[in-house]
Amino acid sequence: MDNVAVQSPPAARDARPAAKEPTGFDRFRVIVVLGALIALGPLTIDMYLPALPAIGNELAASASTVQLTLTGTLLGLGIGQLLIGPFSDIVGRRLPLIIGTALHILASVACLFAPNIAVLGTLRTLQGVGAAAAMVVALAVVRDLFSGRAAATALSRLMLVMGVAPILAPSLGGAILLTGSWRGVFGALAIIGAVLLVVAIFALKESLPPERRQAAQFRPVLRTYRQLITDRDFVLLAIVAALAMSALFSYISGSSFVLQEQFGLDQQAFGLVFGVGAVALIGASQFNVVLLNRYSPKQIVFAALVAATVAGLILTALTTTGTGGLYGFIVPLWLVLGAMGFVLPNAPALALSRHGEAAGTAAALLGAGQFGLGALIAPLVGVLGNDGPAMAITMTGGAAVALLALGVVVRLGGTAEPAV
Template identity: 75%
Template structure:
């Protein structure tokens, strides 16, 4: 018999007592969720080494090519707003299967896109498909875990998911050695098929019928209204979204900064990009250890202070051109590492407040994160697609996130303060 720990009913939400997965069952669920949630990062990152060649092939300027990344992030954000509530009504499996199938079809269409405009539109659809995997994975965590257990589960999830941004540019670079940028989308279609099989065969339903929301439009609006009227929840969404903005500024600008400003080739870029992902993932796993001694809130506060300081140093070095490539990478990796502590804990704090609507709450969280990312991606290009542009955006994101977290503390909310 599988070992389970009984979870108490939430005093605020009245959620029923349900068994919380432990042992091998917990490990299996996290591995499956990590594989599914990796579809988003793979979709975002795998074609990064090909951005300059896409521009050349389709006769598009750099800023326009970056809009294809923006399209993906828009799809990821908007898709979650619909898929999250849908999963609260029908359960988690059906939206996941339909969304992943849509991703496969969009990837095949990208393979033959005739222009940058068509490619950008298809990337929006591709993002909507990937959104299903991401929002359902977070919702399943909300269904099965609470409090520190949720933060720990998300940290483990980031470990599995983190393999994707490390491997994606490297895999994309390898595809480019024997194919054009179009081959990258063929590989993405194949990966989507594999993950669709995982969704069908390996993920059990985590939302029983008695906990599902009514299949009506007005209750969905009421649920969104309830979430948006919760000040601490909204501020925690802002913190989580701004933490992701640092990552998206890195994703959006890194291929141009590292390849064009610092002269790295596609393979060297993939290795350096992967090193940044290692910093992010390593921090998320150290977070599991720290959660045994510190609350998620305490960790987020400390990490945001460190991120703001490191981003400020990065900006100073980038603007003055001090330190060359190493002077740029070391503080950059420090910022990414700091965000590795924020990214599991801020969502866990937010989702813990509304476990009764985990799908909708996860959707709103994802929409905020990727919606802001959609704004950040072209902003790096508008500001110059160079090191200073990336650094300034990272600094602003970390500083504003710290201010937002301070506002949460000033509200004196017991649920957040005790977390």
């Protein structure tokens, strides 16, 4: 793959950030603040997972219907990013972040009083829209301040948070369920949102100066989106990132039913086993920083997708035949999630490196693709049976098609390798 010529599109000429990249303590501070903010998305998605069966019982909804509340969250995350990304390119990063986080808090409070599954699903969608602000702004700030391998390294550090949050979220949700109902989970999310709102107001500096902002007009926004979707390599790399994320959401969507109902784990044990997968994601994303010193992001993504596809086929075979029981499910699943820990920071970095002049809009389109596809995949696990084979098939399918999409990028002679 290294013999492929680097082709930088016209839009990538402004790929480098205008400001000096932060170093030392400033770099550490930026990553910590962005990590705290980006945690809102995974916490919103994962904290209520142990409560899915209980929600179905109380609101008289089937498992697949309850999973649609997760679909609503992912849909909100996708749509929210499409709206917030261009808005952040026009007015800067801080204002959209503050507005979105406030919306998340209000929706979380309203979830406490949801009378039925339809209302809960609607409010979860609004939660997703609010959480989208933190996720798209965090990506855009990374692109504002970092470039090339530094951007991939910063995203790897954020993946540490994206990995820790799923470990803590189900366990925290399970702890709340020990002393209260599933509604208490949304009260906790409101409190977390309030804390992060304070962080957004007082700890995050504006990273997009006025002279680099887009015009406050509708047509330029459409023109920017048109430039993005006509950049073949950006689209293909966005598809790679979205398919990798869909494999992760297949696990998120079905894990509570597979582990609790098929394998008989209680809510607390589910939280611990769920965390094992997050440990794999964390370890891989942090080891990715080491690998970046020797290999390009493109090489790492290719190798990781091959490994994920092979591990996914093994997972599918073991779960379909019932071989190995719980360990036959967890071990290959751990390998798939570990492989995705290499894909998830590198694929977005490759895509975003092509459009530094519209980082917010590019991050929005990238995130919308990831969560939009996740919204489609989440109920698919339920439709296929909410069991181990259903989860394995959807995860493996996502990894395999992502590998094919990356192969198209290379075969057609294009690459979005970041400049160094």
